[in-house]
Amino acid sequence: MENQQQDAEPEDNSWLQSRVAELENNWRTAMADLDNLRKRTVRDTVQVRQQERKRAAKELLTVLDNLDLAIGHAEADPKTIVAGVEAVRAQADLAMSNLGFPRYGDDQGEPFDPQLHEAVSVVPAVGVKPGTVVQVVRPGYGDAENQLRPAAVVVAKAD
Incomplete structure:
Protein backbone atom coordinates (compact mmCIF):
# COMPACT_ATOMS: atom_id res chain seq x y z
CA MET A 1 0.00 0.00 0.00
CA GLU A 2 2.78 2.45 0.87
CA ASN A 3 4.45 1.58 -2.38
CA GLN A 4 1.33 2.55 -4.33
CA GLN A 5 1.15 5.95 -2.58
CA GLN A 6 4.76 6.66 -3.39
CA ASP A 7 4.19 5.75 -7.02
CA ALA A 8 1.05 7.95 -7.20
CA GLU A 9 2.72 11.03 -5.77
CA PRO A 10 5.10 11.67 -8.67
CA GLU A 11 2.23 11.35 -11.15
CA ASP A 12 0.03 13.72 -9.13
CA ASN A 13 2.93 16.12 -8.77
CA SER A 14 3.59 16.24 -12.51
CA TRP A 15 -0.10 16.86 -13.17
CA LEU A 16 -0.09 19.70 -10.62
CA GLN A 17 3.04 21.19 -12.14
CA SER A 18 1.44 21.03 -15.56
CA ARG A 19 -1.72 22.67 -14.24
CA VAL A 20 0.26 25.42 -12.47
CA ALA A 21 2.21 26.12 -15.68
CA GLU A 22 -1.06 26.31 -17.63
CA LEU A 23 -2.61 28.73 -15.11
CA GLU A 24 0.53 30.88 -15.05
CA ASN A 25 0.42 31.04 -18.85
CA ASN A 26 -3.26 32.04 -18.76
CA TRP A 27 -2.45 34.72 -16.17
CA ARG A 28 0.39 36.14 -18.30
CA THR A 29 -1.90 36.21 -21.33
CA ALA A 30 -4.62 38.00 -19.36
CA MET A 31 -2.12 40.56 -18.04
CA ALA A 32 -0.79 41.20 -21.55
CA ASP A 33 -4.37 41.62 -22.83
CA LEU A 34 -5.09 44.09 -20.00
CA ASP A 35 -1.94 46.07 -20.79
CA ASN A 36 -2.88 46.20 -24.49
CA LEU A 37 -6.41 47.35 -23.56
CA ARG A 38 -5.01 50.17 -21.42
CA LYS A 39 -2.72 51.32 -24.24
CA ARG A 40 -5.57 51.17 -26.77
CA THR A 41 -7.87 53.12 -24.44
CA VAL A 42 -5.28 55.90 -24.01
CA ARG A 43 -4.73 56.03 -27.78
CA ASP A 44 -8.49 56.12 -28.48
CA THR A 45 -9.04 58.86 -25.88
CA VAL A 46 -6.35 61.03 -27.46
CA GLN A 47 -7.89 60.47 -30.89
CA VAL A 48 -11.41 61.39 -29.70
CA ARG A 49 -10.11 64.56 -28.03
CA GLN A 50 -8.35 65.57 -31.23
CA GLN A 51 -11.51 64.96 -33.29
CA GLU A 52 -13.61 67.05 -30.89
CA ARG A 53 -11.06 69.89 -30.94
CA LYS A 54 -11.21 69.86 -34.75
CA ARG A 55 -15.01 69.91 -34.66
CA ALA A 56 -14.98 72.91 -32.31
CA ALA A 57 -12.42 74.74 -34.44
CA LYS A 58 -14.43 74.10 -37.63
CA GLU A 59 -17.48 75.66 -35.97
CA LEU A 60 -15.48 78.84 -35.39
CA LEU A 61 -13.98 79.10 -38.89
CA THR A 62 -17.08 80.74 -40.40
CA VAL A 63 -17.12 83.26 -37.57
CA LEU A 64 -13.45 84.12 -38.15
CA ASP A 65 -13.96 84.39 -41.91
CA ASN A 66 -16.81 86.84 -41.43
CA LEU A 67 -14.86 88.88 -38.91
CA ASP A 68 -12.12 89.21 -41.53
CA LEU A 69 -14.73 90.44 -44.02
CA ALA A 70 -16.06 92.96 -41.49
CA ILE A 71 -12.55 94.27 -40.85
CA GLY A 72 -12.02 94.57 -44.60
CA HIS A 73 -15.11 96.78 -44.85
CA ALA A 74 -14.28 98.91 -41.81
CA GLU A 75 -14.48 102.12 -43.82
CA ALA A 76 -18.02 101.35 -44.96
CA ASP A 77 -21.20 102.83 -43.55
CA PRO A 78 -21.34 102.37 -39.74
CA LYS A 79 -24.79 100.80 -40.02
CA THR A 80 -23.36 98.17 -42.35
CA ILE A 81 -20.54 97.45 -39.91
CA VAL A 82 -23.00 97.05 -37.03
CA ALA A 83 -25.16 94.72 -39.15
CA GLY A 84 -22.06 92.70 -40.05
CA VAL A 85 -20.96 92.38 -36.43
CA GLU A 86 -24.48 91.33 -35.41
CA ALA A 87 -24.44 88.66 -38.13
CA VAL A 88 -21.07 87.39 -36.91
CA ARG A 89 -22.41 87.26 -33.34
CA ALA A 90 -25.40 85.24 -34.55
CA GLN A 91 -23.01 82.83 -36.29
CA ALA A 92 -20.94 82.52 -33.11
CA ASP A 93 -24.11 81.75 -31.13
CA LEU A 94 -25.04 79.12 -33.72
CA ALA A 95 -21.54 77.60 -33.46
CA MET A 96 -21.88 77.41 -29.67
CA SER A 97 -25.30 75.82 -30.03
CA ASN A 98 -23.93 73.27 -32.52
CA LEU A 99 -21.25 72.38 -29.97
CA GLY A 100 -23.98 71.70 -27.39
Missing part, protein backbone atom coordinates in the same frame (compact mmCIF):
# COMPACT_ATOMS: atom_id res chain seq x y z
CA PHE A 101 -23.84 75.01 -25.52
CA PRO A 102 -26.82 77.13 -26.61
CA ARG A 103 -27.02 80.73 -25.41
CA TYR A 104 -29.57 81.47 -22.69
CA GLY A 105 -30.42 84.00 -20.02
CA ASP A 106 -31.03 87.05 -22.21
CA ASP A 107 -34.52 87.55 -20.79
CA GLN A 108 -35.13 89.98 -17.97
CA GLY A 109 -38.13 89.37 -15.76
CA GLU A 110 -37.63 85.64 -15.29
CA PRO A 111 -37.18 84.19 -11.81
CA PHE A 112 -33.60 83.74 -10.59
CA ASP A 113 -32.51 80.10 -10.96
CA PRO A 114 -29.23 79.21 -9.20
CA GLN A 115 -28.77 76.32 -11.63
CA LEU A 116 -28.67 78.72 -14.59
CA HIS A 117 -27.83 82.13 -13.13
CA GLU A 118 -24.98 83.71 -11.19
CA ALA A 119 -26.12 86.75 -9.21
CA VAL A 120 -23.49 89.46 -9.58
CA SER A 121 -25.58 92.08 -7.81
CA VAL A 122 -28.81 92.49 -5.88
CA VAL A 123 -30.68 95.78 -6.21
CA PRO A 124 -33.93 97.22 -4.89
CA ALA A 125 -36.53 97.31 -7.64
CA VAL A 126 -39.94 98.93 -7.39
CA GLY A 127 -42.83 96.96 -8.82
CA VAL A 128 -40.74 93.83 -9.36
CA LYS A 129 -41.10 90.64 -7.37
CA PRO A 130 -38.00 89.85 -5.25
CA GLY A 131 -35.81 87.18 -6.84
CA THR A 132 -36.57 88.37 -10.37
CA VAL A 133 -33.79 88.96 -12.91
CA VAL A 134 -33.79 92.71 -13.64
CA GLN A 135 -30.65 92.87 -15.80
CA VAL A 136 -28.53 90.37 -17.71
CA VAL A 137 -24.85 91.31 -17.45
CA ARG A 138 -23.55 88.35 -19.45
CA PRO A 139 -25.53 85.51 -21.08
CA GLY A 140 -25.01 81.90 -20.14
CA TYR A 141 -24.11 79.02 -22.43
CA GLY A 142 -25.24 75.42 -22.12
CA ASP A 143 -28.13 73.91 -20.23
CA ALA A 144 -28.79 72.73 -16.70
CA GLU A 145 -27.06 69.39 -17.31
CA ASN A 146 -24.13 70.56 -19.43
CA GLN A 147 -23.29 74.14 -18.56
CA LEU A 148 -20.29 76.02 -19.93
CA ARG A 149 -21.01 79.09 -17.82
CA PRO A 150 -24.06 80.49 -16.01
CA ALA A 151 -25.72 83.75 -16.99
CA ALA A 152 -24.46 86.66 -14.88
CA VAL A 153 -27.50 88.61 -13.69
CA VAL A 154 -28.67 91.39 -11.41
CA VAL A 155 -31.53 90.29 -9.15
CA ALA A 156 -34.30 92.30 -7.47
CA LYS A 157 -34.37 92.27 -3.69
CA ALA A 158 -37.20 92.97 -1.30
CA ASP A 159 -37.66 96.63 -0.32
